[in-house]
Amino acid sequence: MTHPQVSMTLADIARHLNIPVKGDGNVAVSGLATLKDAGPDQVAFLANRAYVKDLASTRAAAVLLHPDYAQDCPVACLEIANPYVGYAQLSQLFDPLAVNRLEAGVHPSAVVAEDAKLGQGVRIEANAVVASGAVLADNVVIGPGSVVGADTQLGEGSHLHANVTLYHGVVIGKRVILHSGCVIGADGFGFAHDGTGWHKIAQLGGVILGDDVEVGSCSSIDRGALGDTVIGNDVKIDSQVQIAHNVHIGDHTALAGCVGIAGSTRVGKHCMLGGGVGLSGHLTLCDGVQVTGMSLVTNSIHKPGVYSSGTGAMANHQWRKNAVRFKQLDEIAKRLARLEKRHQG
The missing domain is CATH 3.40.1390.10 (MurE/MurF, N-terminal domain)
Structure with a gap:
Protein backbone atom coordinates (compact mmCIF):
# COMPACT_ATOMS: atom_id res chain seq x y z
CA MET A 1 0.00 0.00 0.00
CA ASN A 100 -3.48 14.37 3.05
CA ARG A 101 -6.10 16.63 4.59
CA LEU A 102 -9.34 16.23 2.64
CA GLU A 103 -10.48 19.41 0.95
CA ALA A 104 -13.85 20.89 1.85
CA GLY A 105 -16.69 20.88 -0.64
CA VAL A 106 -19.79 19.04 -1.83
CA HIS A 107 -19.46 16.51 -4.63
CA PRO A 108 -21.83 17.18 -7.57
CA SER A 109 -23.49 13.79 -7.14
CA ALA A 110 -24.25 14.33 -3.44
CA VAL A 111 -27.80 15.22 -2.40
CA VAL A 112 -28.01 17.84 0.36
CA ALA A 113 -31.34 19.19 1.60
CA GLU A 114 -31.80 22.92 1.22
CA ASP A 115 -32.38 23.43 4.94
CA ALA A 116 -29.41 21.32 6.07
CA LYS A 117 -26.80 23.38 7.91
CA LEU A 118 -23.16 22.92 6.98
CA GLY A 119 -20.30 24.36 9.01
CA GLN A 120 -16.92 25.53 7.76
CA GLY A 121 -14.64 23.00 6.10
CA VAL A 122 -17.33 20.34 5.60
CA ARG A 123 -16.65 17.71 2.94
CA ILE A 124 -19.49 15.65 1.42
CA GLU A 125 -18.32 13.00 -1.03
CA ALA A 126 -19.90 11.27 -4.03
CA ASN A 127 -23.47 9.94 -3.77
CA ALA A 128 -23.84 10.91 -0.12
CA VAL A 129 -27.23 12.10 1.16
CA VAL A 130 -27.84 14.73 3.84
CA ALA A 131 -31.52 14.95 4.75
CA SER A 132 -33.70 17.82 5.87
CA GLY A 133 -32.83 19.46 9.19
CA ALA A 134 -29.43 17.84 9.48
CA VAL A 135 -26.68 19.90 11.13
CA LEU A 136 -23.02 19.29 10.27
CA ALA A 137 -20.50 21.19 12.38
CA ASP A 138 -17.12 22.44 11.17
CA ASN A 139 -14.73 20.02 9.43
CA VAL A 140 -17.17 17.11 9.26
CA VAL A 141 -16.47 14.56 6.50
CA ILE A 142 -19.29 12.50 4.96
CA GLY A 143 -17.87 9.62 2.94
CA PRO A 144 -19.19 8.37 -0.40
CA GLY A 145 -22.59 6.72 -0.26
CA SER A 146 -23.21 7.66 3.35
CA VAL A 147 -26.60 8.84 4.54
CA VAL A 148 -27.30 11.43 7.24
CA GLY A 149 -30.94 11.23 8.27
CA ALA A 150 -33.38 14.01 9.01
CA ASP A 151 -32.62 16.21 12.03
CA THR A 152 -29.39 14.35 12.76
CA GLN A 153 -26.48 16.32 14.23
CA LEU A 154 -22.76 15.74 13.77
CA GLY A 155 -20.16 17.41 15.98
CA GLU A 156 -17.00 19.16 14.87
CA GLY A 157 -14.38 17.03 13.16
CA SER A 158 -16.46 13.87 12.93
CA HIS A 159 -15.82 11.53 10.00
CA LEU A 160 -18.18 9.09 8.33
CA HIS A 161 -16.39 6.65 6.04
CA ALA A 162 -18.08 5.17 2.97
CA ASN A 163 -21.61 3.76 3.22
CA VAL A 164 -22.39 4.72 6.80
CA THR A 165 -26.07 5.17 7.64
CA LEU A 166 -27.32 7.55 10.30
CA TYR A 167 -31.07 7.38 10.77
CA HIS A 168 -33.21 10.36 11.79
CA GLY A 169 -32.72 12.17 15.08
CA VAL A 170 -29.25 10.84 15.83
CA VAL A 171 -26.79 13.03 17.78
CA ILE A 172 -23.08 12.50 17.11
CA GLY A 173 -20.43 14.23 19.22
CA LYS A 174 -17.11 15.77 18.27
CA ARG A 175 -14.27 13.87 16.55
CA VAL A 176 -16.37 10.71 16.14
CA ILE A 177 -15.17 8.14 13.59
CA LEU A 178 -17.75 5.82 12.00
CA HIS A 179 -16.38 3.10 9.74
CA SER A 180 -17.94 1.70 6.61
CA GLY A 181 -21.20 -0.16 6.87
CA CYS A 182 -22.09 0.79 10.43
CA VAL A 183 -25.70 1.75 11.11
CA ILE A 184 -26.67 4.17 13.87
CA GLY A 185 -30.31 4.63 14.84
CA ALA A 186 -32.09 1.70 13.22
CA ASP A 187 -35.17 0.39 15.00
CA GLY A 188 -34.60 -1.70 18.08
CA PHE A 189 -35.97 -5.24 18.23
CA GLY A 190 -39.32 -4.34 19.74
CA PHE A 191 -42.41 -6.49 19.14
CA ALA A 192 -45.45 -7.52 21.19
CA HIS A 193 -46.92 -11.01 20.74
CA ASP A 194 -50.69 -11.53 20.96
CA GLY A 195 -50.56 -15.31 20.94
CA THR A 196 -50.77 -15.69 17.19
CA GLY A 197 -48.48 -13.02 15.74
CA TRP A 198 -46.25 -10.02 16.34
CA HIS A 199 -47.13 -6.33 16.64
CA LYS A 200 -44.30 -3.88 15.94
CA ILE A 201 -43.52 -1.35 18.68
CA ALA A 202 -42.55 1.99 17.16
CA GLN A 203 -39.10 3.00 18.35
CA LEU A 204 -39.59 6.60 19.44
CA GLY A 205 -36.22 7.35 21.03
CA GLY A 206 -32.91 8.27 19.44
CA VAL A 207 -29.20 7.58 19.72
CA ILE A 208 -26.59 9.83 21.32
CA LEU A 209 -22.87 9.26 20.73
CA GLY A 210 -20.43 11.26 22.88
CA ASP A 211 -17.16 12.87 21.82
CA ASP A 212 -14.21 10.82 20.51
CA VAL A 213 -16.28 7.68 19.93
CA GLU A 214 -15.13 5.23 17.25
CA VAL A 215 -17.42 2.57 15.77
CA GLY A 216 -16.06 -0.24 13.61
CA SER A 217 -17.36 -1.49 10.29
CA CYS A 218 -20.76 -3.20 10.07
CA SER A 219 -21.70 -2.47 13.68
CA SER A 220 -25.24 -1.50 14.67
CA ILE A 221 -26.47 0.77 17.45
CA ASP A 222 -30.26 0.74 17.72
CA ARG A 223 -32.38 3.73 18.63
CA GLY A 224 -34.28 3.75 21.90
CA ALA A 225 -37.85 2.54 22.25
CA LEU A 226 -38.80 5.60 24.32
CA GLY A 227 -35.66 7.21 25.76
CA ASP A 228 -32.33 7.28 23.95
CA THR A 229 -29.57 4.74 23.48
CA VAL A 230 -26.50 6.52 24.89
CA ILE A 231 -22.83 5.88 24.14
CA GLY A 232 -20.47 7.87 26.39
CA ASN A 233 -17.33 9.82 25.57
CA ASP A 234 -14.23 8.02 24.27
CA VAL A 235 -16.04 4.69 23.85
CA LYS A 236 -14.36 2.37 21.34
CA ILE A 237 -16.53 -0.16 19.51
CA ASP A 238 -15.05 -2.80 17.23
CA SER A 239 -16.55 -4.27 14.05
CA GLN A 240 -19.75 -6.36 13.92
CA VAL A 241 -20.99 -5.29 17.33
CA GLN A 242 -24.73 -5.17 18.12
CA ILE A 243 -26.01 -2.67 20.70
CA ALA A 244 -29.73 -2.89 21.31
CA HIS A 245 -32.27 -0.21 22.18
CA ASN A 246 -31.88 1.87 25.33
CA VAL A 247 -28.44 0.51 26.19
CA HIS A 248 -26.20 2.97 28.06
CA ILE A 249 -22.41 2.60 27.83
CA GLY A 250 -20.15 4.64 30.12
CA ASP A 251 -17.16 6.76 29.15
CA HIS A 252 -13.88 5.12 28.05
CA THR A 253 -15.34 1.63 27.69
CA ALA A 254 -14.15 -0.66 24.86
CA LEU A 255 -16.08 -3.43 23.09
CA ALA A 256 -14.24 -5.98 20.95
CA GLY A 257 -15.64 -7.60 17.80
CA CYS A 258 -18.97 -9.46 17.79
CA VAL A 259 -20.08 -8.25 21.22
CA GLY A 260 -23.85 -8.34 21.59
CA ILE A 261 -25.70 -6.27 24.21
CA ALA A 262 -29.42 -6.80 24.73
CA GLY A 263 -31.87 -4.01 25.43
CA SER A 264 -31.79 -1.64 28.41
CA THR A 265 -28.51 -2.94 29.79
CA ARG A 266 -26.14 -0.41 31.37
CA VAL A 267 -22.38 -0.80 31.11
CA GLY A 268 -20.22 1.37 33.34
CA LYS A 269 -17.14 3.45 32.67
CA HIS A 270 -13.71 1.99 31.90
CA CYS A 271 -15.12 -1.45 31.11
CA MET A 272 -13.68 -3.89 28.55
CA LEU A 273 -15.74 -6.58 26.84
CA GLY A 274 -13.75 -9.18 24.90
CA GLY A 275 -14.66 -10.57 21.51
CA GLY A 276 -17.98 -12.39 21.30
CA VAL A 277 -19.19 -11.40 24.77
CA GLY A 278 -22.96 -11.44 25.19
CA LEU A 279 -24.86 -9.38 27.78
CA SER A 280 -28.48 -10.21 28.56
CA GLY A 281 -31.03 -7.43 28.78
CA HIS A 282 -31.83 -5.14 31.73
CA LEU A 283 -28.49 -5.77 33.46
CA THR A 284 -26.06 -3.36 35.11
CA LEU A 285 -22.26 -3.65 34.92
CA CYS A 286 -20.47 -1.32 37.31
CA ASP A 287 -17.39 0.70 36.40
CA GLY A 288 -14.14 -1.16 35.84
CA VAL A 289 -15.51 -4.53 34.74
CA GLN A 290 -13.57 -6.69 32.27
CA VAL A 291 -15.33 -9.66 30.65
CA THR A 292 -13.15 -12.12 28.77
CA GLY A 293 -13.94 -13.29 25.24
CA MET A 294 -16.97 -15.45 24.43
CA SER A 295 -18.45 -15.06 27.92
CA LEU A 296 -22.20 -14.85 28.48
CA VAL A 297 -23.33 -12.49 31.25
CA THR A 298 -26.84 -13.16 32.57
CA ASN A 299 -26.69 -11.35 35.91
CA SER A 300 -25.68 -7.83 36.89
CA ILE A 301 -22.10 -7.26 38.04
CA HIS A 302 -21.65 -4.86 40.97
CA LYS A 303 -17.96 -5.32 41.78
CA PRO A 304 -15.06 -4.28 39.50
CA GLY A 305 -12.81 -7.06 38.26
CA VAL A 306 -12.31 -9.69 35.58
CA TYR A 307 -15.17 -12.09 34.79
CA SER A 308 -15.34 -15.16 32.55
CA SER A 309 -17.76 -17.91 31.59
CA GLY A 310 -17.76 -20.92 29.30
CA THR A 311 -14.94 -23.37 28.71
CA GLY A 312 -12.08 -23.41 26.27
CA ALA A 313 -11.87 -25.83 23.36
CA MET A 314 -10.60 -29.33 24.06
CA ALA A 315 -10.38 -32.64 22.26
CA ASN A 316 -13.85 -33.82 21.27
CA HIS A 317 -13.67 -37.10 23.17
CA GLN A 318 -12.81 -35.21 26.38
CA TRP A 319 -15.56 -32.68 25.79
CA ARG A 320 -18.14 -35.47 25.35
CA LYS A 321 -17.14 -36.99 28.69
CA ASN A 322 -17.35 -33.60 30.41
CA ALA A 323 -20.75 -32.92 28.85
CA VAL A 324 -22.11 -36.14 30.36
CA ARG A 325 -20.65 -35.22 33.75
CA PHE A 326 -22.17 -31.77 33.54
CA LYS A 327 -25.63 -33.34 33.23
CA GLN A 328 -24.86 -35.34 36.37
CA LEU A 329 -23.84 -32.33 38.49
CA ASP A 330 -27.23 -31.86 40.14
CA GLU A 331 -27.43 -35.48 41.28
CA ILE A 332 -23.78 -35.42 42.40
CA ALA A 333 -24.46 -32.27 44.47
CA LYS A 334 -27.47 -33.88 46.12
CA ARG A 335 -25.50 -37.03 46.93
CA LEU A 336 -22.68 -34.93 48.40
CA ALA A 337 -25.14 -32.98 50.55
CA ARG A 338 -26.60 -36.24 51.88
CA LEU A 339 -23.12 -37.58 52.68
CA GLU A 340 -22.15 -34.37 54.49
CA LYS A 341 -25.37 -34.43 56.49
CA ARG A 342 -24.79 -38.07 57.44
CA HIS A 343 -21.19 -37.32 58.42
CA GLN A 344 -22.23 -34.35 60.56
CA GLY A 345 -24.92 -36.44 62.24
Whole structure:
Protein backbone atom coordinates (compact mmCIF):
# COMPACT_ATOMS: atom_id res chain seq x y z
CA MET A 1 0.00 0.00 0.00
CA THR A 2 1.36 3.42 -0.94
CA HIS A 3 1.52 6.04 1.80
CA PRO A 4 2.29 9.73 1.42
CA GLN A 5 5.90 10.51 2.17
CA VAL A 6 6.34 12.11 5.57
CA SER A 7 9.78 13.04 6.75
CA MET A 8 10.76 14.28 10.18
CA THR A 9 13.73 13.95 12.44
CA LEU A 10 14.01 11.95 15.63
CA ALA A 11 14.22 15.25 17.47
CA ASP A 12 10.87 16.27 15.94
CA ILE A 13 9.32 13.04 17.13
CA ALA A 14 10.79 13.42 20.61
CA ARG A 15 9.35 16.92 20.87
CA HIS A 16 5.95 15.70 19.71
CA LEU A 17 5.91 13.02 22.42
CA ASN A 18 7.64 15.26 24.98
CA ILE A 19 10.29 12.64 25.69
CA PRO A 20 14.10 12.49 25.38
CA VAL A 21 15.97 10.93 22.48
CA LYS A 22 19.23 9.06 23.05
CA GLY A 23 21.17 9.16 19.83
CA ASP A 24 21.43 11.42 16.81
CA GLY A 25 18.31 13.57 16.81
CA ASN A 26 19.03 14.78 13.26
CA VAL A 27 18.31 11.37 11.70
CA ALA A 28 15.34 11.62 9.30
CA VAL A 29 12.55 9.04 9.41
CA SER A 30 9.55 8.53 7.16
CA GLY A 31 7.46 5.81 8.79
CA LEU A 32 6.79 3.20 11.46
CA ALA A 33 7.39 -0.54 11.43
CA THR A 34 7.86 -3.51 13.73
CA LEU A 35 11.21 -4.25 15.34
CA LYS A 36 11.72 -7.14 12.92
CA ASP A 37 10.74 -5.33 9.72
CA ALA A 38 11.88 -1.74 10.32
CA GLY A 39 14.47 -0.19 8.02
CA PRO A 40 16.99 2.60 8.72
CA ASP A 41 14.41 5.30 7.91
CA GLN A 42 11.71 3.97 10.23
CA VAL A 43 10.89 4.03 13.94
CA ALA A 44 10.02 0.77 15.72
CA PHE A 45 8.50 0.22 19.14
CA LEU A 46 8.78 -2.34 21.92
CA ALA A 47 5.64 -2.65 24.01
CA ASN A 48 5.43 -6.40 24.56
CA ARG A 49 8.07 -8.56 26.23
CA ALA A 50 7.46 -11.26 23.65
CA TYR A 51 9.34 -9.14 21.11
CA VAL A 52 12.43 -8.39 23.19
CA LYS A 53 14.14 -11.11 21.16
CA ASP A 54 13.93 -8.87 18.07
CA LEU A 55 15.53 -5.83 19.72
CA ALA A 56 19.19 -6.76 19.29
CA SER A 57 18.86 -7.32 15.53
CA THR A 58 16.60 -4.42 14.64
CA ARG A 59 17.64 -2.15 11.76
CA ALA A 60 15.33 0.69 12.80
CA ALA A 61 16.53 4.27 13.00
CA ALA A 62 15.24 4.35 16.57
CA VAL A 63 13.09 2.34 18.95
CA LEU A 64 10.31 3.65 21.16
CA LEU A 65 10.68 1.70 24.42
CA HIS A 66 10.56 1.69 28.20
CA PRO A 67 13.76 2.96 29.88
CA ASP A 68 14.32 -0.53 31.34
CA TYR A 69 15.23 -1.80 27.86
CA ALA A 70 17.32 1.16 26.75
CA GLN A 71 20.68 -0.41 27.65
CA ASP A 72 19.97 -3.34 25.31
CA CYS A 73 18.98 -1.20 22.34
CA PRO A 74 21.55 -1.15 19.50
CA VAL A 75 20.12 2.00 17.88
CA ALA A 76 18.81 5.36 19.02
CA CYS A 77 16.22 5.24 21.82
CA LEU A 78 13.02 7.15 22.43
CA GLU A 79 12.34 6.39 26.07
CA ILE A 80 8.77 6.51 27.35
CA ALA A 81 6.90 5.00 30.30
CA ASN A 82 4.14 3.54 28.11
CA PRO A 83 5.56 2.65 24.66
CA TYR A 84 2.21 1.47 23.29
CA VAL A 85 0.55 4.80 24.05
CA GLY A 86 3.58 6.54 22.53
CA TYR A 87 3.21 4.41 19.41
CA ALA A 88 -0.48 5.35 19.21
CA GLN A 89 0.38 9.06 19.40
CA LEU A 90 3.21 8.71 16.92
CA SER A 91 1.04 6.83 14.43
CA GLN A 92 -1.10 9.94 14.03
CA LEU A 93 1.85 11.73 12.44
CA PHE A 94 2.01 9.14 9.67
CA ASP A 95 -1.71 8.58 9.10
CA PRO A 96 -2.49 9.11 5.38
CA LEU A 97 -5.84 10.72 6.19
CA ALA A 98 -4.15 13.23 8.48
CA VAL A 99 -1.27 13.90 6.10
CA ASN A 100 -3.48 14.37 3.05
CA ARG A 101 -6.10 16.63 4.59
CA LEU A 102 -9.34 16.23 2.64
CA GLU A 103 -10.48 19.41 0.95
CA ALA A 104 -13.85 20.89 1.85
CA GLY A 105 -16.69 20.88 -0.64
CA VAL A 106 -19.79 19.04 -1.83
CA HIS A 107 -19.46 16.51 -4.63
CA PRO A 108 -21.83 17.18 -7.57
CA SER A 109 -23.49 13.79 -7.14
CA ALA A 110 -24.25 14.33 -3.44
CA VAL A 111 -27.80 15.22 -2.40
CA VAL A 112 -28.01 17.84 0.36
CA ALA A 113 -31.34 19.19 1.60
CA GLU A 114 -31.80 22.92 1.22
CA ASP A 115 -32.38 23.43 4.94
CA ALA A 116 -29.41 21.32 6.07
CA LYS A 117 -26.80 23.38 7.91
CA LEU A 118 -23.16 22.92 6.98
CA GLY A 119 -20.30 24.36 9.01
CA GLN A 120 -16.92 25.53 7.76
CA GLY A 121 -14.64 23.00 6.10
CA VAL A 122 -17.33 20.34 5.60
CA ARG A 123 -16.65 17.71 2.94
CA ILE A 124 -19.49 15.65 1.42
CA GLU A 125 -18.32 13.00 -1.03
CA ALA A 126 -19.90 11.27 -4.03
CA ASN A 127 -23.47 9.94 -3.77
CA ALA A 128 -23.84 10.91 -0.12
CA VAL A 129 -27.23 12.10 1.16
CA VAL A 130 -27.84 14.73 3.84
CA ALA A 131 -31.52 14.95 4.75
CA SER A 132 -33.70 17.82 5.87
CA GLY A 133 -32.83 19.46 9.19
CA ALA A 134 -29.43 17.84 9.48
CA VAL A 135 -26.68 19.90 11.13
CA LEU A 136 -23.02 19.29 10.27
CA ALA A 137 -20.50 21.19 12.38
CA ASP A 138 -17.12 22.44 11.17
CA ASN A 139 -14.73 20.02 9.43
CA VAL A 140 -17.17 17.11 9.26
CA VAL A 141 -16.47 14.56 6.50
CA ILE A 142 -19.29 12.50 4.96
CA GLY A 143 -17.87 9.62 2.94
CA PRO A 144 -19.19 8.37 -0.40
CA GLY A 145 -22.59 6.72 -0.26
CA SER A 146 -23.21 7.66 3.35
CA VAL A 147 -26.60 8.84 4.54
CA VAL A 148 -27.30 11.43 7.24
CA GLY A 149 -30.94 11.23 8.27
CA ALA A 150 -33.38 14.01 9.01
CA ASP A 151 -32.62 16.21 12.03
CA THR A 152 -29.39 14.35 12.76
CA GLN A 153 -26.48 16.32 14.23
CA LEU A 154 -22.76 15.74 13.77
CA GLY A 155 -20.16 17.41 15.98
CA GLU A 156 -17.00 19.16 14.87
CA GLY A 157 -14.38 17.03 13.16
CA SER A 158 -16.46 13.87 12.93
CA HIS A 159 -15.82 11.53 10.00
CA LEU A 160 -18.18 9.09 8.33
CA HIS A 161 -16.39 6.65 6.04
CA ALA A 162 -18.08 5.17 2.97
CA ASN A 163 -21.61 3.76 3.22
CA VAL A 164 -22.39 4.72 6.80
CA THR A 165 -26.07 5.17 7.64
CA LEU A 166 -27.32 7.55 10.30
CA TYR A 167 -31.07 7.38 10.77
CA HIS A 168 -33.21 10.36 11.79
CA GLY A 169 -32.72 12.17 15.08
CA VAL A 170 -29.25 10.84 15.83
CA VAL A 171 -26.79 13.03 17.78
CA ILE A 172 -23.08 12.50 17.11
CA GLY A 173 -20.43 14.23 19.22
CA LYS A 174 -17.11 15.77 18.27
CA ARG A 175 -14.27 13.87 16.55
CA VAL A 176 -16.37 10.71 16.14
CA ILE A 177 -15.17 8.14 13.59
CA LEU A 178 -17.75 5.82 12.00
CA HIS A 179 -16.38 3.10 9.74
CA SER A 180 -17.94 1.70 6.61
CA GLY A 181 -21.20 -0.16 6.87
CA CYS A 182 -22.09 0.79 10.43
CA VAL A 183 -25.70 1.75 11.11
CA ILE A 184 -26.67 4.17 13.87
CA GLY A 185 -30.31 4.63 14.84
CA ALA A 186 -32.09 1.70 13.22
CA ASP A 187 -35.17 0.39 15.00
CA GLY A 188 -34.60 -1.70 18.08
CA PHE A 189 -35.97 -5.24 18.23
CA GLY A 190 -39.32 -4.34 19.74
CA PHE A 191 -42.41 -6.49 19.14
CA ALA A 192 -45.45 -7.52 21.19
CA HIS A 193 -46.92 -11.01 20.74
CA ASP A 194 -50.69 -11.53 20.96
CA GLY A 195 -50.56 -15.31 20.94
CA THR A 196 -50.77 -15.69 17.19
CA GLY A 197 -48.48 -13.02 15.74
CA TRP A 198 -46.25 -10.02 16.34
CA HIS A 199 -47.13 -6.33 16.64
CA LYS A 200 -44.30 -3.88 15.94
CA ILE A 201 -43.52 -1.35 18.68
CA ALA A 202 -42.55 1.99 17.16
CA GLN A 203 -39.10 3.00 18.35
CA LEU A 204 -39.59 6.60 19.44
CA GLY A 205 -36.22 7.35 21.03
CA GLY A 206 -32.91 8.27 19.44
CA VAL A 207 -29.20 7.58 19.72
CA ILE A 208 -26.59 9.83 21.32
CA LEU A 209 -22.87 9.26 20.73
CA GLY A 210 -20.43 11.26 22.88
CA ASP A 211 -17.16 12.87 21.82
CA ASP A 212 -14.21 10.82 20.51
CA VAL A 213 -16.28 7.68 19.93
CA GLU A 214 -15.13 5.23 17.25
CA VAL A 215 -17.42 2.57 15.77
CA GLY A 216 -16.06 -0.24 13.61
CA SER A 217 -17.36 -1.49 10.29
CA CYS A 218 -20.76 -3.20 10.07
CA SER A 219 -21.70 -2.47 13.68
CA SER A 220 -25.24 -1.50 14.67
CA ILE A 221 -26.47 0.77 17.45
CA ASP A 222 -30.26 0.74 17.72
CA ARG A 223 -32.38 3.73 18.63
CA GLY A 224 -34.28 3.75 21.90
CA ALA A 225 -37.85 2.54 22.25
CA LEU A 226 -38.80 5.60 24.32
CA GLY A 227 -35.66 7.21 25.76
CA ASP A 228 -32.33 7.28 23.95
CA THR A 229 -29.57 4.74 23.48
CA VAL A 230 -26.50 6.52 24.89
CA ILE A 231 -22.83 5.88 24.14
CA GLY A 232 -20.47 7.87 26.39
CA ASN A 233 -17.33 9.82 25.57
CA ASP A 234 -14.23 8.02 24.27
CA VAL A 235 -16.04 4.69 23.85
CA LYS A 236 -14.36 2.37 21.34
CA ILE A 237 -16.53 -0.16 19.51
CA ASP A 238 -15.05 -2.80 17.23
CA SER A 239 -16.55 -4.27 14.05
CA GLN A 240 -19.75 -6.36 13.92
CA VAL A 241 -20.99 -5.29 17.33
CA GLN A 242 -24.73 -5.17 18.12
CA ILE A 243 -26.01 -2.67 20.70
CA ALA A 244 -29.73 -2.89 21.31
CA HIS A 245 -32.27 -0.21 22.18
CA ASN A 246 -31.88 1.87 25.33
CA VAL A 247 -28.44 0.51 26.19
CA HIS A 248 -26.20 2.97 28.06
CA ILE A 249 -22.41 2.60 27.83
CA GLY A 250 -20.15 4.64 30.12
CA ASP A 251 -17.16 6.76 29.15
CA HIS A 252 -13.88 5.12 28.05
CA THR A 253 -15.34 1.63 27.69
CA ALA A 254 -14.15 -0.66 24.86
CA LEU A 255 -16.08 -3.43 23.09
CA ALA A 256 -14.24 -5.98 20.95
CA GLY A 257 -15.64 -7.60 17.80
CA CYS A 258 -18.97 -9.46 17.79
CA VAL A 259 -20.08 -8.25 21.22
CA GLY A 260 -23.85 -8.34 21.59
CA ILE A 261 -25.70 -6.27 24.21
CA ALA A 262 -29.42 -6.80 24.73
CA GLY A 263 -31.87 -4.01 25.43
CA SER A 264 -31.79 -1.64 28.41
CA THR A 265 -28.51 -2.94 29.79
CA ARG A 266 -26.14 -0.41 31.37
CA VAL A 267 -22.38 -0.80 31.11
CA GLY A 268 -20.22 1.37 33.34
CA LYS A 269 -17.14 3.45 32.67
CA HIS A 270 -13.71 1.99 31.90
CA CYS A 271 -15.12 -1.45 31.11
CA MET A 272 -13.68 -3.89 28.55
CA LEU A 273 -15.74 -6.58 26.84
CA GLY A 274 -13.75 -9.18 24.90
CA GLY A 275 -14.66 -10.57 21.51
CA GLY A 276 -17.98 -12.39 21.30
CA VAL A 277 -19.19 -11.40 24.77
CA GLY A 278 -22.96 -11.44 25.19
CA LEU A 279 -24.86 -9.38 27.78
CA SER A 280 -28.48 -10.21 28.56
CA GLY A 281 -31.03 -7.43 28.78
CA HIS A 282 -31.83 -5.14 31.73
CA LEU A 283 -28.49 -5.77 33.46
CA THR A 284 -26.06 -3.36 35.11
CA LEU A 285 -22.26 -3.65 34.92
CA CYS A 286 -20.47 -1.32 37.31
CA ASP A 287 -17.39 0.70 36.40
CA GLY A 288 -14.14 -1.16 35.84
CA VAL A 289 -15.51 -4.53 34.74
CA GLN A 290 -13.57 -6.69 32.27
CA VAL A 291 -15.33 -9.66 30.65
CA THR A 292 -13.15 -12.12 28.77
CA GLY A 293 -13.94 -13.29 25.24
CA MET A 294 -16.97 -15.45 24.43
CA SER A 295 -18.45 -15.06 27.92
CA LEU A 296 -22.20 -14.85 28.48
CA VAL A 297 -23.33 -12.49 31.25
CA THR A 298 -26.84 -13.16 32.57
CA ASN A 299 -26.69 -11.35 35.91
CA SER A 300 -25.68 -7.83 36.89
CA ILE A 301 -22.10 -7.26 38.04
CA HIS A 302 -21.65 -4.86 40.97
CA LYS A 303 -17.96 -5.32 41.78
CA PRO A 304 -15.06 -4.28 39.50
CA GLY A 305 -12.81 -7.06 38.26
CA VAL A 306 -12.31 -9.69 35.58
CA TYR A 307 -15.17 -12.09 34.79
CA SER A 308 -15.34 -15.16 32.55
CA SER A 309 -17.76 -17.91 31.59
CA GLY A 310 -17.76 -20.92 29.30
CA THR A 311 -14.94 -23.37 28.71
CA GLY A 312 -12.08 -23.41 26.27
CA ALA A 313 -11.87 -25.83 23.36
CA MET A 314 -10.60 -29.33 24.06
CA ALA A 315 -10.38 -32.64 22.26
CA ASN A 316 -13.85 -33.82 21.27
CA HIS A 317 -13.67 -37.10 23.17
CA GLN A 318 -12.81 -35.21 26.38
CA TRP A 319 -15.56 -32.68 25.79
CA ARG A 320 -18.14 -35.47 25.35
CA LYS A 321 -17.14 -36.99 28.69
CA ASN A 322 -17.35 -33.60 30.41
CA ALA A 323 -20.75 -32.92 28.85
CA VAL A 324 -22.11 -36.14 30.36
CA ARG A 325 -20.65 -35.22 33.75
CA PHE A 326 -22.17 -31.77 33.54
CA LYS A 327 -25.63 -33.34 33.23
CA GLN A 328 -24.86 -35.34 36.37
CA LEU A 329 -23.84 -32.33 38.49
CA ASP A 330 -27.23 -31.86 40.14
CA GLU A 331 -27.43 -35.48 41.28
CA ILE A 332 -23.78 -35.42 42.40
CA ALA A 333 -24.46 -32.27 44.47
CA LYS A 334 -27.47 -33.88 46.12
CA ARG A 335 -25.50 -37.03 46.93
CA LEU A 336 -22.68 -34.93 48.40
CA ALA A 337 -25.14 -32.98 50.55
CA ARG A 338 -26.60 -36.24 51.88
CA LEU A 339 -23.12 -37.58 52.68
CA GLU A 340 -22.15 -34.37 54.49
CA LYS A 341 -25.37 -34.43 56.49
CA ARG A 342 -24.79 -38.07 57.44
CA HIS A 343 -21.19 -37.32 58.42
CA GLN A 344 -22.23 -34.35 60.56
CA GLY A 345 -24.92 -36.44 62.24
